Amino acid sequence: MAKITTILFDCDNTLVLSEDLAFEACADLVNEILASRNIRSRFTGAQLQKDFVGQSFQNMMKSLKSQYKYEYQISDDELDDFATMEDDRVIIKLEEKLTPCAGITAELEQLLEAGSYHLSVVSGSALRRIQASLGKVGFDKYFRHNAIFSATNSLQNPTSKPDPAVYVHALEVLRKSPGECVAIEDSRSGVMAASRAGIKTIGYTGCYDDHEQEKMRMTLVECGCVVVMDHWKDFQTCLATIQSGEV
Structure with missing residues (x-):
């Protein structure tokens, strides 16, 4: 061996x-995206964490759209921009509260x-x-x-x-x-x-x-x-x- x-x-x-901190920020952004597209669904950080831990923001959004059959269109470039926005928000939370x-x-x-x-x-x-x-x-x-x-x-x-x-x-x-x-x-x-x-x-x-x-x-x-x-x-x-x- x-x-x-x-x-x-x-x-x-x-x-x-x-993860808890990251998905708090993630859920806030996901809910904003859904609201901007007149979709009434809302998610908590715990819900997203349970189903999508380990996945990228882009893949998570694609999975949500497929799973819940949302009708909106969202381009890969838009997803990349949202992923960058999510990172910004997550990093703020990490710098405030992160522990080993x-x-x-x-x-x-x-x-x-x-x-x-x-x-x-x-x-x-x-x-x-x-x-x-x-x-x-x-x-x-x-x-x-x-x-x-x-x-x-x-x-x-x-x-x-x-x-x-x-x-x-x-x-x-x-x-x-x-x-x-x-x-x-x-x-x-x-x-x-x-x-x-x-x-x-x-x-x-x-x-x-x-x-x-x-x-x-x-x-x-x-x-x-x-x-x-x-x-x-x-x-x-x-x-x-x-x-x-x-x-």
Whole structure:
């Protein structure tokens, strides 16, 4: 079995508790767009998060239109403009309220001090949102600029998770094989993306409420996780399980 050399972190709700904040801003914008087109439907952040976590704003809007059979027309250029507007609003919320996931700061510090692994971020969010998140909580010191990958900005053709494209791209740039990497993901789409790229994936459920954790644990395993942790204090044990070849 290949030696693990590289750890690939999702960002939102894996490194930082950003999803609730992001979807609050997202829902506000979605509702404004629908109102401007005389559509009476309205969504909460929690509703959008449940169905569309891990997807780009553009893909989410296309999915909403298809799912609810909305009649309006919206061009790709308009969607790109709205996605930029959403990023602006989300970043404002992140800079005001963002906090790290429980236990991750100590774990990153330990990994940095040990120097045994390359650390990378592989996210579906826009690059400037990732950078704002890492900067807000002081995590930018753990990740080199050229080891941060965005499904929105790093690919020639932006492709959201669960498509594995952003992971495949990260492997190519980092010059790593799937077998020497481990990914950490908290969402169905993220786990599927990493697994489809051939990367063994640790599921993280610590970002969910207690009553949701068991359900998410089952979901993440079904989507391809080889092991699941509820808290970052269990990361080293999970990593050792993968490295030993037990999973």
